[in-house]
Amino acid sequence: MHDDSEKYEELKLENQLCFPLYAVSNLIIRKYKTYLKELDLTYTQYITMMALWEEDLLIMAELNQKLHLNSSTLSPVLRRLEEKGYIEKGPLEEDERILFINLTDKGYELRDKALKIPKKMAKEFKLEQDEAKELHRILYKILEQEEKSKNK
Amino acid sequence: MHDDSEKYEELKLENQLCFPLYAVSNLIIRKYKTYLKELDLTYTQYITMMALWEEDLLIMAELNQKLHLNSSTLSPVLRRLEEKGYIEKGPLEEDERILFINLTDKGYELRDKALKIPKKMAKEFKLEQDEAKELHRILYKILEQEEKSKNK
DNA sequence: TAAAATTAAATCGCGCACAATTAAATCGCG
């Protein structure tokens, strides 16, 4: 009743949610690497491009919010994307503290090459469609909960 | 019908599973930092300690498998845990290629301090119990799928 | 309107994560 396994139950790896989340996230990013290498992108660079393919011309603050990453992570990512010629960026004329970011033609063109990646990744993970949907729903519930608590 | 939004639907951030997984994983680790700072642990060091609290005396290969991390990640993590005095490690006598790892007394004692962390984290994320269970189940399904494909 | 406060992004330092390579110990086959 009062042995270790009872007392420390909450500290077991298998009873955490954070741990499988972390492990699966790492696993998926590892899988992406193979395919992203062909596009000369890292995973973080890839999701940054995704955000820009959806809406060209973003400012840093918008990208921070969309990707849940702050400028100390994204600044060097954007620098590398610019060096590769996929984006261009600079201070906004109206307010030079603000950084605008948009795609170059080369960045636009990459979108068609990227199209095959989701198809390939889908084959790697065989979840039932309702499981995938449920996973998606719960994860976004957590993210939205966080958004709300931030805006308080 | 054949406009951009249709063609590139699969490339939208909101249609990915990887992206919310990655964002939630980062978010949770960020939350842990506050509490782990008191124990002088990083998140990766914390899950390493969790593995050892469950089963003292592991070898590197076992830890790799348990944490889904390889030695190039864990070697420096273990070095830091040893520097902090929480673990000790060294070559196994029977086979000096193999690294054994076990807790020091100080490492054992940390377990009681760590006990409050799961309680604090539970308050941060308000998921229904059945949602948490379902999330847990699906994540482990993905991890087990990967295990199997490795052992082929 | 000049100084103080605020805002936005960049920089810095640290610790992962990982693929690729290296180093060292053991195994196994002739």
Place this chain on the structure above:
DNA sequence: CGCGATTTAATTGTGCGCGATTTAATTTTA
């Protein structure tokens, strides 16, 4: 036994992720 093949972990180099700090532009306020 001897030596090439294999196994195991450590090292190396790159790119995040993040908190804390810095830098620079704009806004507020006295």
